[in-house]
Amino acid sequence: MVNRGYGHSKNSSILSRRSSLTSIALCMVVFFAFSIVGFIIYSRDILADEERKPAFAVSEDEFKSDEERKPVLVVSEEKFKYEKIREDAIWEVPSSHGLHSCVNRTPQYKDAQRGNRYMTVRSNGGLNQMRTGIADMVVVARLMNATLVIPQLDKKSFWQDTSTFADIFDETHFIMNLQTDVRIVKELPKELESVPRARKHFSSWASMSYYEEMTQLWKDYQVIHVAKSDSRLANNDLPLDIQRLRCRALYNALRFSPAIENLGKKLVERLRSRAERYIALHLRYEKDMLSFTGCTHGLTQEESKELRILRENTNHWKVKNINSTEQRINGLCPLTPKEVGIFLHALGYPPWTLIYIAAGEIYGGNTHLSELTSRYPNVVFKETLASKQELKSFSNHASQSAALDYIISIESDVFVPSHSGNMARAVEGHRRFLGHRKTITPDRKRLVALFDMLDSGVLEEGLSLSRLVLEMHKNRQGGPRRREGAPSGVKGRARFRFEEPFYQNPYPECICGSKRAAKT
Ligand SMILES: *[C@@H]1O[C@H](CO)[C@@H](O)[C@H](O)[C@H]1NC(C)=O
Ligand SMILES: *[C@@H]1O[C@H](CO)[C@@H](O)[C@H](O)[C@H]1NC(C)=O
Numbered sequence: 001m002v003n004r005g006y007g008h009s010k011n012s013s014i015l016s017r018r019s020s021l022t023s024i025a026l027c028m029v030v031f032f033a034f035s036i037v038g039f040i041i042y043s044r045d046i047l048a049d050e051e052r053k054p055a056f057a058v059s060e061d062e063f064k065s066d067e068e069r070k071p072v073l074v075v076s077e078e079k080f081k082y083e084k085i086r087e088d089a090i091w092e093v094p095s096s097h098g099l100h101s102c103v104n105r106t107p108q109y110k111d112a113q114r115g116n117r118y119m120t121v122r123s124n125g126g127l128n129q130m131r132t133g134i135a136d137m138v139v140v141a142r143l144m145n146a147t148l149v150i151p152q153l154d155k156k157s158f159w160q161d162t163s164t165f166a167d168i169f170d171e172t173h174f175i176m177n178l179q180t181d182v183r184i185v186k187e188l189p190k191e192l193e194s195v196p197r198a199r200k201h202f203s204s205w206a207s208m209s210y211y212e213e214m215t216q217l218w219k220d221y222q223v224i225h226v227a228k229s230d231s232r233l234a235n236n237d238l239p240l241d242i243q244r245l246r247c248r249a250l251y252n253a254l255r256f257s258p259a260i261e262n263l264g265k266k267l268v269e270r271l272r273s274r275a276e277r278y279i280a281l282h283l284r285y286e287k288d289m290l291s292f293t294g295c296t297h298g299l300t301q302e303e304s305k306e307l308r309i310l311r312e313n314t315n316h317w318k319v320k321n322i323n324s325t326e327q328r329i330n331g332l333c334p335l336t337p338k339e340v341g342i343f344l345h346a347l348g349y350p351p352w353t354l355i356y357i358a359a360g361e362i363y364g365g366n367t368h369l370s371e372l373t374s375r376y377p378n379v380v381f382k383e384t385l386a387s388k389q390e391l392k393s394f395s396n397h398a399s400q401s402a403a404l405d406y407i408i409s410i411e412s413d414v415f416v417p418s419h420s421g422n423m424a425r426a427v428e429g430h431r432r433f434l435g436h437r438k439t440i441t442p443d444r445k446r447l448v449a450l451f452d453m454l455d456s457g458v459l460e461e462g463l464s465l466s467r468l469v470l471e472m473h474k475n476r477q478g479g480p481r482r483r484e485g486a487p488s489g490v491k492g493r494a495r496f497r498f499e500e501p502f503y504q505n506p507y508p509e510c511i512c513g514s515k516r517a518a519k520t
């Protein structure tokens with residue numbers, strides 16, 4: 001039993017050695033067979049691929065090595081489309097459909113009259129709020145038949161700045177450019193300095209009839225002082241001549257001072273010498289905005305606390321208790337530098353794209369900015385473009401710095417605002433007026449939903465994200481469309497707050513087709 005067992009065991013070991021040799025040989029045959037079949041299928045695939053996409057026909061050279069062959073083989077129909085989108089569309093200007101700016105007077109429009117009634121104005125807010133406010137005050141002065149005294153600028157806002165009107169704007173040009181519309185003087189005549197003035201807070205988004213009523217003030221006063229200039233005029237339902245005067249005032253008359261214009265031009269030239277095209281990114285990731293909106297996504301606890309304390313201590317910010325999560329999911333937060341990076345990448349902008357950051361100080365400095373520069377290292381500020389000497393007179397004047405950002409943003413190939421604010425709206429509107437220059441307005445509410453999907457791993461960066469982002473933004477490129485009214489359901493005076501502001505989109509009054517322009 002034992003021997004048999006042994007013999008059996010010996011026999012079987014020989015047998016198994018033989019069978020393993022056979023199976024190795026068999027395996028090799030099968031392996032080669034599969035390799036050949038595989039090679040044939042593989043070659044067919046190459047052919048099939050090439051037959052399907054003649055556009056991607058490649059030269060013999062490209063089949064030299066595996067490394068070179070792979071990228072061609074993995075290009076699917078979708079990828080092919082995506083490559084096309086990236087090449088053609090990222091800088092493409094939206095079609096203006098033959099529309100252009102139109103600010104001419106109608107035949108009924110009468111020249112300004114010389115009177116002895118005066119309007120003095122204190123502008124409030126940051127640079128862009130003041131600019132649009134001043135343009136409106138030009139109109140209000142005309143409606144009230146007053147001589148406008150050059151407005152005083154805000155020196156107390158968050159952007160503390162002692163600049164006068166003439167430091168920021170070309171005063172003489174402003175006066176001359178509007179002389180047939182409104183009489184404008186540099187100062188109130190000496191003899192009127194001490195007379196009592198009517199001090200008025202005009203109603204927000206006021207109508208024509210409101211200002212007609214206000215002319216009653218002239219019965220008792222010779223000078224009216226306007227304490228606030230922002231949003232004192234309705235966006236809609238004003239005569240064509242009045243709307244066009246707003247455009248002439250803002251886009252033609254309110255030019256920056258020669259010093260600002262010249263440096264602005266120089267900086268644009270320097271950008272163009274670095275790259276053929278550039279994006280101006282209004283990265284509104286500044287302390288005041290984060291504090292005001294209560295947005296703390298991606299910030300540390302200390303940072304969140306600092307912002308909360310600033311908000312609590314700022315009297316004119318009425319809302320103190322803010323739930324950051326809710327703000328964010330409702331699309332009310334500025335995009336973070338990281339989110340901007342993901343967004344631009346998804347739109348197809350290559351990593352070497354030149355990006356000018358139009359902004360004040362980025363909150364947290366490089367700790368937050370690096371989340372953008374890690375993707376887009378070619379990021380520049382005015383401080384990197386201009387010498388210390390050139391910026392010397394600007395450094396303590398936030399409004400003058402903002403004016404440089406404004407010029408560079410207007411001239412950019414693409415303007416991207418990370419938040420909706422006065423600057424974003426003003427630049428968007430001006431770019432529309434100048435021929436629908438490309439302005440990509442992020443749909444923050446829907447983007448944030450995608451970013452959260454990235455964070456939770458449900459979605460990955462790449463083609464599918466790109467497709468979603470491109471689809472979401474195909475009608476948010478600054479192309480022509482009529483100014484939007486308030487959403488349905490908003491009633492009464494609340495309507496005004498939700499209408500698209502006039503200066504964000506002066507279409508139809510100041511942007512017309514050729515027929516309408518020819519008539520006027
Ligand atoms: C405007 O002022 C001028 C001169 O003061 C006056 O003659 C004219 O009647 C005024 N127009 C209106 C509409 O009040
Ligand atoms: C903020 O809002 C979110 C979403 O509505 C909610 O889950 C969270 O509990 C809120 N946080 C606080 C502190 O109220």
